[in-house]
Amino acid sequence: MGEVPAANQTAVAVKDDLRSVMRNFATGVCVVSTFSDRASPRRHNALTVNSLTSVSLDPPLVSLNIRRDSTFLDDLMESQVWAISILDAEAEDLARIFSRPEQDRRKALCTLPAEPGKETGALLLDSVAWMECRYRNHVVAGDHLLIIGEVVGLGVNDSRSPLIFLQGGFHRIGLDQV
Numbered sequence: 001m002g003e004v005p006a007a008n009q010t011a012v013a014v015k016d017d018l019r020s021v022m023r024n025f026a027t028g029v030c031v032v033s034t035f036s037d038r039a040s041p042r043r044h045n046a047l048t049v050n051s052l053t054s055v056s057l058d059p060p061l062v063s064l065n066i067r068r069d070s071t072f073l074d075d076l077m078e079s080q081v082w083a084i085s086i087l088d089a090e091a092e093d094l095a096r097i098f099s100r101p102e103q104d105r106r107k108a109l110c111t112l113p114a115e116p117g118k119e120t121g122a123l124l125l126d127s128v129a130w131m132e133c134r135y136r137n138h139v140v141a142g143d144h145l146l147i148i149g150e151v152v153g154l155g156v157n158d159s160r161s162p163l164i165f166l167q168g169g170f171h172r173i174g175l176d177q178v
Contacts, residue, residue, distance in 0.1 A: 026166040028052065030086045031098045032064060033109070033123040034076040044109045044123050047072045048098040050165045052084060060151040061136060065144045071102055073145060080135040082149065083122035088160035089172035094125060095163060119153035129156045 033046040051065035062084070066073045076082050087095055097108045114123040117132040124130050133149030140146075164171045 023167045026164050026171075028086060029091075029095050029163045029165050029170065030084050030127075031094060031125055032072075032076075032082050032084050033114075033125075034072065034079050034082040035122060036075040036078055038078065042121075043075075044106070044114075045072050045075045045102070046098050046105055046109055046123065046125075048095045052086075055148060061148055062131065062133060062151060063146055063148045065141065065146050068140070068143055068145050073147075076147065077135070077138075079122070081120035081122055082133050083117045083120055083124045084131045084133065085125040085127035086129040086131075087125075087163040088128040089163050090160070091125075091127065091163055092170045095165075095170060117153055127157065128160045128162060130154065 027050040029048065029050050030052050031046050032049050032052075033044060035042050035044045037043075047066070047070070049064055049066070051063075053063045055061040055063050064082075064084075066076070094112075097112075098105050100108075109123060112125065114125050116122065117124050117130075119132040120134065122132065124132075131151050132153035134152050135147070136150045137148045138145050139148075161172055161174055164173060
């Protein structure tokens with residue numbers, strides 16, 4: 001019986017190695033929210049991500065990477081708007097809630113304090129900083145979609161310490177350590 005072709009072995013090894021390498025790159029953690037108006041009433045959806053990147057200051061653009069098979073992505077592409085709540089060190093529970101399956105995330109949105117953003121209507125959670133975005137463009141990138149949005153609203157709530165994701169876990173850094 002056949003051996004696994006060398007090209008496939010290399011692809012698997014690179015995938016595993018890339019995951020190991022990227023575990024050593026610290027990122028912030030945020031919850032991205034959007035909605036669908038396909039049914040009434042409006043149905044909100046949210047997802048924990050650590051792929052937020054500033055792309056441009058003029059115009060103000062940011063990007064997210066979301067799996068192409070995600071129902072969250074379907075909602076985001078339908079509404080063309082989203083809100084980003086950048087989590088503080090005390091919000092690990094929120095990060096974990098919005099990492100769960102879709103039904104759990106939707107249920108949590110009905111019980112957690114959140115308010116619709118003034119520019120997009122997407123929900124904002126209590127967080128250290130926030131942004132509201134409108135769809136600008138996207139790029140297919142393997143099993144993900146790189147989504148670029150124009151920032152249409154933003155703010156900073158206070159100087160709480162950020163929540164960090166590193167080596168597969170959540171960490172806190174005091175602002176005096178930065």
